[in-house]
Amino acid sequence: MQELYRKIPQVSKLIEDKSVRHFLSYFYMEEIKQEIEVVLKDIRSKIKSEFIVSLNYEDVVSMITNRLRIHDLYSLRRVINGTGTVLHTNLGRAVMSKNAIDNVVRVCKGYSNLEYDIEAGKRGSRYDHLEAMVSKIVGSESAVVVNNNAAATMLTVAAFSTNKEAVVSRGELVEIGGSFRIPEIIEASGAILKEVGTTNRTHLIDYERATSEKTGMYLKVHPSNYHIDGFIKNVTNKEIVELAKETKVITCEDLGSGAIIDFSRYNFYKENMVQESLKSGIDLVTFSGDKLLGGPQAGIIVGKKELIDRIKKHPLTRAFRVGKMTIAALEATLRDYLSHQTVVETTPTLRMLFENKEELRAKATKLTNRINEIDYFDSEVIPVNSTVGGGSLPLSIIESYGISIKSKDMSVNDLEKFLRKGKNPVIGLINENRYYLDVRTLLNGDDELIVKQLEEYKNE
Structure with missing residues (x-):
């Protein structure tokens, strides 16, 4: 039994496995770590009850990736809100603390x-x-x-x-x-x-x-x-x-x-x-x-x-x-x-509503620079207006910054569809034949998921 326990890989090793890292396109790193820990806890329990009598590294990786795939099948899913509407009713309104x-x-x-x-x-x-x-x-x-x-x-x-x-x-x-x-x-x-x-x-x-x-x-x-x-x-x-x-x-x-x-x-x-x-x-x-x-x-x-x-x-x-x-x-x-x-x-709602323009410009610039490193896409920082949403503060138009994204071989509608139908759906806006995301409503880690989604285009 002790030999089986010793065969359980460390979380740090599993998180670097290529099959597991593939899911970084769909989940935050912290979420993947949590799922790995759940799987390892289950393995330890089954070893203790002698339900598992043999174990190898590939088995553990398979259990983790299977669990991550199951999570991806849920109907109610997390999406990335690039609309700039903080209390977007269709996207679940307030992000909880x-x-x-x-x-x-x-x-x-x-x-x-x-x-x-x-x-x-x-x-x-x-x-x-x-x-x-x-x-x-x-x-x-x-x-x-x-x-x-x-x-x-x-x-x-x-x-x-x-x-x-x-x-x-x-x-x-x-x-x-x-x-x-x-x-x-x-x-x-x-x-x-x-x-x-x-x-x-x-x-x-x-x-x-x-x-x-x-x-x-x-x-x-x-x-x-x-x-x-x-x-x-x-x-x-x-x-x-x-x-x-x-x-x-x-x-x-x-x-x-x-x-x-x-x-x-x-x-x-x-x-x-x-x-x-x-x-x-x-x-x-x-x-x-x-x-x-x-x-x-x-x-x-x-x-x-x-x-x-x-x-x-x-x-x-x-x-x-x-x-x-x-x-x-x-x-x-x-x-x-x-x-x-x-x-x-x-409180995320208040933090997003009150975030100042210079912080938003810096966030937009960072994401634009990342996207411009990817083949097939060009991006630039643009001024946009955010809204509160949810039937709240209708007179408030909030000055913000966004990023426009242009594909070298996709129409603006195809680009919108590509990002919306990804593993982590990105909900953006089209205005005057230009696709853009308002960075005000992008949460921590969303920029990485957007970049990874765009990088996936090269592999399709």
Whole structure:
């Protein structure tokens, strides 16, 4: 048995094997190392149980490459985002932080106290893991987390306006995308939509006239993916809150993208913050976890404890509840926000949004130089504009740098197809018959994968 153990190659040797290094075109080095360690651990276990009675170097390499091939067959795959859209909905929106990913792995590789109170030794609530932390960060009395912001809005309306009227300004009857329309959400929740005002102008008196014994709530919806300018009038939160005190109607604001830091400090235009909505007196605020927050997909409802407790008891809460992976990822993301000094560095979404132009130019120059060393391709650094995406900060056009790539024997459409259909799909853009990648959304290691993908062209 000891002889078999001695035949197990070292990770450093295996990582240099030609058959294994082939997969560097498809995986990061750290991922391959992790897969090698999993295989070696399995081999040791099988030697101990005498399931393996003989072993040679080629066998080990074969086990590793087979495992790497299996991983490549998954439908949901990592892609390289060269579009410059940081919160690209089609590409999975927010890239989660290392702390969030590590916590998901830590929680999911065994059993957890998802609904178990360790202190009391009895059943607990999954909502307790996040309630105090969310409330501390945004300054609310209580909080509950569901699976996305559409669910959060629908649940809130259902809890307080079923068979009653939800009063909404016509200028806030938005469609966020993917057929998420506020009127349809209200209808599906069992409430009656009561439209007030016009597209560009809504006055407080419009809400006053619409209020009756049938009114369940005043719902404000932040138009996070578009902006109306010119001859406009909106009712402020303060005005709505004052009216609600007189009429004893619940107020709710759907903030959508959900900023909890002041983006204007980083040269973005001022975005409504969750904390500001709560301070204005709004009873309930809903927002997303995977947009400006930079965490997993989730819908977060914050506000008065009495109202949150009623939401928790609503039947739809169970239908919309989050699982342990979302809770683990969101808890780690929120912990990063408690450390204000490092949250930008630890949260990929914020880091990409706030990265300065000179850093981006240096990144683009480095990648361009690498590509120009490859036969068949030419590249140059170009100025481009990035966008936030995810229906967030629609007025923000972020100056950035990209690289244009030109093939000596492929059309621009064929080049786009070649990179998109590689083992590590590269999603870029075509503009004016030129293919380019915005380096703002390239993650660490993506440049190596792009270069290797282009080098593969010579071997096809």
